[in-house]
Amino acid sequence: MSIQIKNIDLPSIRVKVDREKCQIPMNCSYKCYTACPQGVFHVHSYPQVSGAFMKPDPNSPKNYLVAGSAAPKCTGCMVCTENCPEDAITIEITLPEVKEGEHPYKHPFESMEVAMENQKRIEELDSTYKGLKKI
Incomplete structure (x- = not known):
């Protein structure tokens, strides 16, 4: 499993196989x-x-490949890297470069969209673990 972080203006996630x-x-x-x-x-x-x-011959496995072609959907959960027995998947996270005193998002609607996605994910996790006792 590997994560590479680069700096550009907008955050993005790229999936490589x-x-x-x-x-x-x-x-x-x-x-x-x-x-x-x-x-x-x-x-x-x-x-x-x-x-x-x-x-393509369905009986010839070398005729096929797996591609992360819907990478914009990726949330960076790393489930794919944890399940790949060949360690063939890399998640590349590109973060915005933030200078001192600047907000990480140049456009306020982007930060709202990310916050809403994060909130939705938190609610999903809360509902998944609801009812479990803490040890």
Whole structure:
């Protein structure tokens, strides 16, 4: 599991799948695909196999790859990295560069949107653990 943080103006999350480590996604039964609560991962056939005269063979696992093609949905929960047996997934979080005295978001609506998403996630977690006793 690895996290890389870079500085730009707006926050973003990028999901990368290492093709060298994830060569045959069927071997692990697409654990990242099934574990991701946001539906970030998709299974695609390689372009060279899905040409005009060839269709991908479902019995040939090397014809497919897993891609984090819906990365804007990613919340950075890291469930995919925890479930990947090949350690092939990297979550790259890009944070805004904040100078002293500046607000991290240049546009107030962005910070409101992030706060609303965080609040929704907190409410989901609260409802999940409701009724459990603290030890």
